[in-house]
Amino acid sequence: MLAYHWTMIFHLLGFGLLCSSVIGSWILGGRYRRAEGWKTKRTILGLLRPIGLLSPVASGVMLLSGIGNLVAKGYEMPLPSWLHVKLAVFVIVLAAGIYSGICGKRRGAIIAHLADGDAPANAETAVVRLDRRLQSILMLQVIALLVIIVLSVVKP
Numbered sequence: 001m002l003a004y005h006w007t008m009i010f011h012l013l014g015f016g017l018l019c020s021s022v023i024g025s026w027i028l029g030g031r032y033r034r035a036e037g038w039k040t041k042r043t044i045l046g047l048l049r050p051i052g053l054l055s056p057v058a059s060g061v062m063l064l065s066g067i068g069n070l071v072a073k074g075y076e077m078p079l080p081s082w083l084h085v086k087l088a089v090f091v092i093v094l095a096a097g098i099y100s101g102i103c104g105k106r107r108g109a110i111i112a113h114l115a116d117g118d119a120p121a122n123a124e125t126a127v128v129r130l131d132r133r134l135q136s137i138l139m140l141q142v143i144a145l146l147v148i149i150v151l152s153v154v155k156p
């Protein structure tokens, strides 16, 4: 097998991991929104955490194997413009992922207080705001991933 085959296998494995993380978050996010009671919501968020943690691992695999693809396929500077756009969109996915991690942590802490019955007065409003923000970030990531796939396959 050529070096390019190996880097591409890891690239596609990373892609599978990333899709698992995004789709898993989407499905469990739906369960979380429909769940009744803060204790149930806290349990579901506990399940969401390891799925969310897959995402930075997958992004690292995508970046390293993507650089591997560049080297193994003999790309030279300047890189083609579709790759520039792909990298820019990838950076947006990364930044959105980091922000989503921060918001998710904040939401988890507030929901833990709500479940224990010792949350401050405005806690529920804060949860609604964070829920909406996290949902928008996930939607942005799904769209960005679709753009990356189209760019990678069509290479316009």
Ligand code: HEM
Residues within 6 Å of the ligand: 011, 015, 018, 062, 063, 065, 066, 067, 069, 070, 073, 075, 087, 090, 093, 145, 148, 149, 152, 153, 154
């Ligand atoms: C979420 C992130 C990414 C996704 C979903 C993704 C997806 C893909 C897919 C599906 C292919 C196969 C295209 C084909 O063979 O027709 C591919 C190829 C490739 N990717 Fe990525 N990729 C991502 C990130 C990156 C990054 C960060 C880099 C660079 C650092 C990169 C560099 C490449 C290169 C050089 C190829 C080979 C292009 C060619 O066939 O000439 N990718 N990517």
